[in-house]
Amino acid sequence: MTTRSSLLITFPPHIRDPQSTPRIMLGVVVALLPALAGAVYYFGIHAVRVTFFSVLFCVGLEALIQKYLMKTRVTITDGSALVTGLLLAFNLPATIPLWQLLVGAVVAIGITKHSFGGLGRNPFNPALVGRAFMLASFPVQMTTWPIPMQNLWQAGADAVTGATPLGKLAEQGVDQVPEYLQFFLGNVGGCLGETSVLAILIGGFYLLSKKIITWHIPVMYLASFTLFTGIFHLVNPSSYADPLFHLLTGGVMLAAWFMATDLVTSPVSRRGQVIFALSAGFLCGLIRLFGAYPEGASYSILIMNAFVPLIDKLIPVRKFGKEIRYG
Amino acid sequence: MNPVVLISVLALGITAAVAGIALYVISRTFHVVEDARVDEIENLLPGINCGACGYPGCRGCAEAIITAADDGDITGFFCPPGGNEVMGKIARKLGYQAQRQMPTTAVLLCNGGMDKAPVKYRYRGPEKCFISHELFLGPAGCAYGCLGYGDCVQACDFDAIKIDPKTGLPVILEDHCVSCGACVKACPRNLIVILPRGGQNQRVWVACQNREKGAIAIKNCKAACIACNKCVKICDQIAQAVSIQNNVAVIDQERCTRCGTCVGECPTGAILANFSLFEELGEPALKDGGKQ
């Protein structure tokens, strides 16, 4: 029985940086709002449906798993499941059936995150694993994209679907693709969050300004990707599209700013992050130009996620003072 | 026969055969010769791998015993969970006489629960004894007493320690305790010791380790040892088993006759016994001399 007037005793430091984990997650959500706005603008009610249910499933599953399966403290208020829900939604086409979304959420939250121990313990990016699983399980629905701007505001309206620029590139070669400005703004077929490069860049710069991420990963990822695609374009312009096309299409921008920068699954040191990002960018280019899939961003990051523990272990952190002179 | 089938069967068959022969050759070339006796001894040991014997696991202990047996002397080995029964079997197997050792148990040398040593200071931080011990003397103000965060409970692999919710002190369940010593190592204040269980499983111990002068000790805990010497004086007439060292009473467990007289003499109830001194009355006759 303590008296209220007794003082509290704790270890130093007695002040903390106000940027806590929930605030970081909130910052990421805010940074994703432009992309969300873009998705709703171009894909209508379907974007709202997919995003809403993705978040609902992810947060709900986390709460259920933590309370009944793992029997630990429920930590949905840290915001990480909310972020996973948004990112998973942004990696899916707007017309994805809800039950398939649920499968993806179970894989993302249940298998990728909580079977490894919850927040901070997962080696792989949960949203990307969820998406990869869905792509392997539901190849048709995962590669059917609605054409944007169809005024899809009636619920249940069927969307007219069409090929994405990358799809067209793979089938028809370099000359058959529409304007770059449309890619930049997002008026193009594709997954919910990846189409509007403008929205992603706004969000990315917001993250930089709030010091939630540093420039190392996005810049290095895009740099090595540009370099790789650029070299091949220079060598053979008729077979390989130019780097700007590659940067503006598909999920490269979303990957560079939001998926590769995921704090949990990227290396802890700055040097390690640079190596991680450079390799992932290179892999993304490789898969795009020579792989069987038209899109390589998710796999490039997932492959590099597997190397992150090794990178963390091997890359030395610059220490202060060279020798050790203890007894 | 279809040539593709023939080639496939031959290719796989030859690969399997080569692999099988290679494995056989390797297993013979690199075969580790082990003393079969080690297996025998290991089978006699409990197989808990608690490390209380001081060796790495039961197999480590078995190997050490065999080495010692070849040198002619297996004194000095004892497996607390196995006890005298297991050591006897091992000794007989190797052709030696077993040494009987007194069975032991872990005992907590502190009785300063929340009822005796009320919480004075609010601590916030990792709820681990070894951490709060580094920061300050503890929520009750006794620099030597139990902190109550349960490092010992976590260390125990045998479910032999539980925290009593009323007092906040760990309670050692002597039926489960195998004297492995994990709790002894875990306590940052060295409050848990391994003591002999005593004849008829009766033992008496001083439940205090406070080395400060009595006046200070009693201010923080009602059950502190104040080194008043009453226990020493009374035991001088019985078994001379009690002495005062560093302001705290200490009972020599070899000399103690488990009469329990000191329990009644102690004015603060710092000495405890695990048996009732007056069987007929069915209840502890003295302040804190009752069952743990």
Added chain:
Amino acid sequence: MRRDTFPLGGVHPPQRKYTADRPIIALDPPAEAVVFMNQHLGAPAQPLVQKGDQVRVGTLIGRSRGFISANIHSPVSGKVIKIEPRIDISGYRRTAVVIETQGDDWEDSVDLDDTPTRKISFTPDKIIKTIESLGVVGMGGAAFPSHIKYMLPENKKADTLIVNGVECEPYLTADHRLMLEKPDQIMQGIEVMKKAGRISYALVGIEANKPDAIDLLAEKAKFYPGTEIRSLRVKYPQGAEKQLIKALLNREIPGGGLPMDVGCIVNNIGTAYAIYQAVVHHRPLVDRVVTLAGSGLKNPGNYRVRVGTSVREMLNLAGDQMPPDTEKVIMGGPMTGKAILDLGMPVSKGTSGILFQNRRECSSGPSLNCIRCGRCIAVCPMGLRPYLLEKLCRMKNFQRAEQERVMDCIECGSCAYGCPSGIPLVEYIKYGKNRVLEIMKKRREK
């Protein structure tokens, strides 16, 4: 004016130097002085007085024991009423001499004047002996016995004296005021220190958030050849000696080393003043400037207070009281200071500030999992990996912790400050350091 800094790590906590414009007020001696025999790094002093003895201000009441130890002098005049264990800043009870104050009667040998003289006629050895006998210890918080720093072993030479006027912790302004109000005395103290260490060059490092102090001392330095004032970028922990030497001279002390290994001697600017007082006026260390800070206080400021004054008495003497919503009272700065158990805790030679925090300021929820963001690595000024060290120490893997250079940790608190999940990094690392130290001691004994 150059603005150097250290390149590795560092954080920018809000400076909150609200008391920077409050001049130093000298408080009366307390009614009771509780003087610990252990106010310095090293072995506790041996009490020389007994219950009932009469003492004057400056009477030697504790003799240094061993090589790393310091003398302790009575901060008040009166009667010794108790010698008993009391809870000190370590959180445990240690021997204290309790004196009931009667009047304010100083030892005759102490010169109460504070005018600097320009001539210093003592030899280096005499200076060191004086510092030692008058109980001067480091005033920056660590309270290392100052005389030892000047007794360099045969094989070590020092070419630079570094004076630490950085005061990088938030809230603390004691050194700042001292620089503004006693600049001549400080400059003279620096001359004394140069002589003691047989050094001709001194660098005074001051953080750029004290431009008035920088300008004032730079003006004074014109008359003191061989002493240079340098402005440093505001970054925590610029005042840590390893980081200070790196910023000023671009030299890195090797792991386990001391400033003398890179040819420096480092002392706090408050110590410079104390050394001046000791050598020029034969005044033992019995008081110091302490910053009283906290949002709920009526009279926050910088007070010259006698060692041994309890926090409660200090508040009284300053005409203030503990704010009603106080949750925590910290002795020292908010990054490295220690929370005290009650207001009876006395000021000691190393107390730089007393900070009152209310409930809102010290609220924190339970810690979350490590999200592997890497902020702790980015801010560690020693280039360590705090997230890994915390795990190793918590799992009691001290061998690996030693390999990961846990002993290099200066316990600045930057890692825990920046951790978004609120993980108790400093707690476990401190525990690990203590255990590794024990292991190293055992190894040396073998």
